[in-house]
C-alpha cells in the first residue's frame with residue numbers, strides 16, 4: 160500500500176453537519192442511543208458513555224443492562240433511562256429501536272459479550288464498538304468483520320487494535336495501519352493515542368492532535384465512545400462523528416485541564432456546544 164497522509168482534524172470538517180435540533184424537534188426526532196452495560200460491578204464505563212451521548216445531543220439515552228445491574232444503574236441515573244435484558248434476542252429487540260448502540264466498555268471478555276455484539280451489529284441502526292466488544296474477537300476477527308454491514312465505528316487503543324489486527328502496528332505507520340484496518344473491517348477505525356487516527360473504509364484518513372495528556376485517565380475512552388455514539392444517534396455520518404467526537408473530547412479535556420477525571424468531560428460539553436451554536440449560519 161502507498162503511504163497514507165492524513166488530513167488534520169478541524170471543526171471545518173464536520174461542524175457544518177452538526178445535528179442541531181429544529182424548532183419543532185422532539186426527543187425522539189433527535190435520536191435514541193443505547194449503551195450496553197456490564198454486570199452489576201462493571202457498570203461505570205457504560206454510564207460515563209451514556210452521559211456523554213446525552214450531553215452531545217442524543218434525545219434519549221438508555222442503558223441496556225443485565226437484570227443484576229438494574230438497581231445499581233437506577234441508583235446512579237436520572238436523565239439516562241434503564242432497560243434490562245436477559246438474552247441476546249432481547250437485546251436485539253432493544254437495539255432495533257435504537258439509532259445507535261454502543262457496546263464494549265466494561266462489558267466483560269466472555270461469550271455473552273460476543274453474542275451481544277453480533278446482535279447489536281445486526282439490529283441497531285448504527286453501532287460503536289469499544290474495549291471488550293473488540294477484545295472478544297481476538298481469536299476470530301473475521302467473525303467480527305463479516306458482521307459489520309451497517310455503519311459502525313470501532314475505537315481501539317493500541318492493545319485492543321493489536322488483538323484484532325495482529326502485526327499491523329509492527330509493519331506499518333499508525334496512519335497506514337488504521338487505513339488498512341478500516342478497509343479490512345468495513346468499519347470506521349478510530350485508533351486512540353496522543354495522536355488519534357480516524358480511517359474510513361472509503362479511504363478518508365484524519366489525524367486528531369487536538370487533545371490533552373490529562374486524558375490519560377481511566378474512563379476517558381468510554382466518554383469518547385459515548386460522544387461518537389451520541390452524534391451517530393442523531394444521524395451524523397460515521398467518519399464525521401468520529402472526527403467530531405475526537406476533537407470535542409480533546410477540547411473539553413483542555414478546558415478542564417489538570418485534575419481532570421473522566422466524569423468531568425461530558426459536563427464540560429455545554430460551554431463548547433454553546434460556542435458552536437452561536438457560530439452556526
Ligand SMILES: NC(=O)C1=CN([C@@H]2O[C@H](COP(=O)(O)OP(=O)(O)OC[C@H]3O[C@@H](n4cnc5c(N)ncnc54)[C@H](OP(=O)(O)O)[C@@H]3O)[C@@H](O)[C@H]2O)[C@@H](O)CC1
Nearest residue numbers: 203204263264265266267290291316317318319377378381
Ligand atoms: N470506570 C470503569 O468502569 C472503567 C472500565 N474500564 C474497562 O476496563 C476493562 C479493561 O480495559 P483496559 O483498557 O484497562 O484493559 P485491556 O484492553 O483489557 O488491556 C490492557 C492492556 O492492553 C495493553 N495496551 C496497549 N496499549 C494500550 C493503551 N494505549 N492503553 C491501555 N492499554 C494498552 C497493555 O498491555 P501491555 O502493552 O502493557 O502489555 C495493558 O496492560 C475494559 O472493559 C474497559 O472498558 C476502563 O475503560 C476504565 C474505566
Ligand SMILES: Nc1ncnc2c1ncn2[C@@H]1O[C@H](COP(=O)(O)OP(=O)(O)O)[C@@H](O)[C@H]1O
Nearest residue numbers: 351352353370371372374375377378379380381
Ligand atoms: N497522552 C495522551 N495525550 C492525548 N490523549 C490521550 C493521552 N493518553 C490517552 N489519551 C486519550 O484518552 C483516551 C483513553 O482511552 P482508553 O485507553 O480507551 O481509556 P479507558 O479504557 O480508560 O476509557 C483516548 O481517547 C486517548 O486518545
